[in-house]
Amino acid sequence: MIFKLLKLRLTQLRWNRAHVYITGRRQAELDAAVNEIREAGGKATGVRVDSIRLGELDALYAQIKEEQGRFDVLFANAGGGSMLHLGSITEEHFDDTFNRNVKGVLFTVQKVLPLLTEGASVILACSTAGSAGTAAFSVYSASKAAVRAFARSWILD
Structure with a gap:
């Protein structure tokens, strides 16, 4: 859903001169997204990257530096979570959620x-779960609250 809204907005802007890099862990979905952008008249590259693997991020940014030389807008939308009540939360569940989302x-x-x-933008996708409690979603909610805290702190850095 978020991608479709972003694609619509970029299409409304007539893609300007943007070259969009889409990242994710699932190649088939990357390929489909790249095709949608190209069919709408845009320029796009899909790169399989798992954002918790720092070497993959390094390779991504090295590729972008070589191909484009700069970066204008980052839309950080990676993440996810599953529902577990407090008594069922495991260390693995906690680590997986915080690794992906934080x-x-x-x-x-x-x-x-x-x-x-100069003038670049960083957009952090978040969730209302970061500011409101939801049954069985405490770990996810805490991870999204951390992302909100990042945004509030980074604007001061």
């Missing part, structure tokens, strides 16, 4: 900093 966002943003142009 570690992935932190290093996705940190590693792009050298490529950001």
Whole structure:
């Protein structure tokens, strides 16, 4: 849904001169997204990247630096979570959720900093779960609250 809205907005802007890099863990979905953008008249590259693997982020940004030389807008939307009540939360569940939703966002943003142009934008996708309680979603909610805290702190950095 978020991608479809973003694609619509970019299409309304007539893709300007943007070259869109779409990342994710599932190649088939990347390929479909790239095809949608290209069919709408845009330029896009799909790169399979898991944002919790820092070496993959390094390779992504090296590729972008070589191909484009700069980065204008980062839309960090990686993440996810599953529902578990407090008594069922495991260390694995906690680590997986915080790795995807917190570690992935932190290093996705940190590693792009050298490529950001003057006036560049960083957009952090979040969730209302980060500010409101939801039954069985405490770990996910806490991870999204961390992303909100990143945004509030990074604007001061």
